[in-house]
Every structure is written in structure tokens, then in C-alpha cells.
Amino acid sequence: MNLYFTPSVTKQLRNAAFILALCTVASCQPAETEQQEQAPEVTEAPAQTAAVAAEKRPAPEFFVIPxxxxxxxxxxxxxxxxxxxxxxxxxxxxxxxxxxxxxxxxxxxxxxxxxxxxxxxxxxxxxxxxxxxxxxxxxxx
Structure with missing residues (x-):
């Protein structure tokens, strides 16, 4: 039994695959916007760490080493x-x-x-x- 697809069936399968690909791309879109919304929160953390580093104690003014x-x-x-x-x-x-x-x-x-x-x-x-x-x-x- 040999299966031969006619040009109209081949065109329908190609269209179905194209629609499936578009749906897949569209379903991934909200996940990217969530990551973009979270990105500012991540960039604030290093700024806070830099502020903590800037608050380091000053060097000791007095010390006597035996x-x-x-x-x-x-x-x-x-x-x-x-x-x-x-x-x-x-x-x-x-x-x-x-x-x-x-x-x-x-x-x-x-x-x-x-x-x-x-x-x-x-x-x-x-x-x-x-x-x-x-x-x-x-x-x-």
C-alpha cells in the first residue's frame, strides 16, 4: 500500500504546521515579558551590594603592634x-x-x-x- 499525498493535502499539512509553529511562539511570549519585568529587580541587587561595600569601616587610626x-x-x-x-x-x-x-x-x-x-x-x-x-x-x- 503506497500513500501518495496530493498537492492539496500537502498544502493543508504545511499550513497546519505553520499554524502550530505560530501558536508555539505566541504561547512563549508571556514568559519573556515576565522575565523582562523581573530584570529591574535583579539589577537593583548589585547596587545594594555596592552600597554595603561603600559602608566599609574606615582604616584604623590608632594601633600599636608589639x-x-x-x-x-x-x-x-x-x-x-x-x-x-x-x-x-x-x-x-x-x-x-x-x-x-x-x-x-x-x-x-x-x-x-x-x-x-x-x-x-x-x-x-x-x-x-x-x-x-x-x-x-x-x-x-
Missing amino acids: ENMLKKRVWICEDGVSDIFHVQHDCPVLIECRGKGTFRNLVLPRAIEDYGRYNCQVCSKDLDMIFDKDAVREMNR
């Missing part, structure tokens, strides 16, 4: 938001930086002077005395 800590190495996260240094490389706060910025390992004076960093309250709470103006310090002569 002589035995001048060569101490610390970790920082360069992500534009963080303003603390870490004594431990596996500090939970530092690990949160993974994927958001880069890690740097440098000496303590450079972290404070050049990068304006404060000590982490999780891994280096004992270094609070560096920034304490009222602390009593022993003078070496």
Missing part, C-alpha cells in the same frame, strides 16, 4: 567588603570568602597599614589590644 608580632603573618580576603584579618587560615569567617574574593597572606603591619584591616573576633580576638588606645603597654628601652 615588636614580637611585627613578622606575624595573617590572612585577608580581598572581596571589597571584608575589613578584617585572620590569624588562622581555616577560620570560618575567612572560609566564607571562598568564591567571592581572593585570599592574601601578608605580615600584620601591612594588613593594618596598607589594607586598613581590623582583627577577626573569631580567630584573633586576643589581638584586640593592638587597637586599644587606653591599654597599658610596657616600654622597652
